[in-house]
Amino acid sequence: EGARVVTLSGELDLATAPELRERLHRVLADGCPLIVLDLDEVGFLDSSAIGVLVGTRRRARQADGEVALVCTAPRILRVLELTGLDRAFPTYPSLSEALAVR
Amino acid sequence: EGARVVTLSGELDLATAPELRERLHRVLADGCPLIVLDLDEVGFLDSSAIGVLVGTRRRARQADGEVALVCTAPRILRVLELTGLDRAFPTYPSLSEALAVR
């Protein structure tokens, strides 16, 4: 079975983190531990949303899965860099590159 | 020569009214006095923008032209109604209907 691509959009912060967490956990609950998160439509990302990404990846790995990120937007990449997420997560500059290695 | 369709978007208020005025006057200066203004992507309209529409229409009519409006969004239609613009301007629920009568 292949990876599931999840496209996120809008502003991801403490206000929207609960909804994000629920959405990603639902994907895991569907039995799909391979998630490619496309962040290119995301306008803002705070530490609350970073926490959700980290938590989702931990759960995915418990099921031998993985969470990969697709991101080119400088403002979002910067937050990933500052929090070390670009090194902790497989991070790709395009969806096709992320899917090529799945 | 046919009508020129101008699609407006974003929030039209005192902040963006000068830009709007300039854009519409440029169309008139191009020698095109028939303008169909598509308002369906507009998120907000205040009295400053209404003033620009009225001023543009007055200029267009001086050149035997006309300014017609296309609008279906309830929040924008309501402002047109409250200011009498839906009766003062030819106003249509779709672009095709506006163009059919040109």
Added chain:
Amino acid sequence: MSDEVAIDLPARVEYLNAVRSLLTAFAESTTDLPPSRVDDLCLAVTEAYVNAIDASRKHSEFGELSIRMCCHREGNAVIVEVTDHAGGFDPAAQTPPPDPTAPDRLQFERGLGIPLMRAVANVLEFESTADGSLVRLVLMPQRP
């Protein structure tokens, strides 16, 4: 402990959009206004704020004046006050609003702000002093 929103801003058009974001967040999180009335609220407050900016620009020779907006609810009424320091004006002395059906309707590019506020607010009050003006808008869930 507070449901209130209060904001002091320079009299600049660049803030109009953010003022509406704030009003929308206030209205959606704290009041019973349905979406169409949230739109009305944004329209009325924009008109009040635009007048305050216009007047502040004319009044000040020294730089930017500030404008204050306060929002709170009382029961299901939403009350927004916009206060400027632009010298005040006489609301009763304003020319009457143009009749939208009059043949000379197309002469009016201005003078629509207060009539629009009046059309969407359940209560509209002005207080004017030598310092400036306060516009009080009260919106209920039902249109007036």
Added chain:
Amino acid sequence: MSDEVAIDLPARVEYLNAVRSLLTAFAESTTDLPPSRVDDLCLAVTEAYVNAIDASRKHSEFGELSIRMCCHREGNAVIVEVTDHAGGFDPAAQTPPPDPTAPDRLQFERGLGIPLMRAVANVLEFESTADGSLVRLVLMPQRP
């Protein structure tokens, strides 16, 4: 006469988006910050505001506390202060930020707020009293 922005809001997540709209309008109209630093400003202030909301929610048994944000410029420095009434805390007593390269990095779902503020602000200061906390962020056009 004022370039200042001051806003009092209930401690609710629903306002975060509007706070960023406001900050962006302030930064773009009144400061010399380039776009990437406006992004940094929005990030840092969101983190400060998120902490203030978190703490206010835990602190208050009676209802919503309010949070104040003030923005002004001094030369080309942009200064934003976020003040809450959530009882204060000891910034020095916080566990150190997780090392992003540590193997246990993936255990940390929290504790990133203050490190992010520190990473993007040229100056970060806390003042804490029994009433609450003040976070002062200073951003210059150049990254620290």
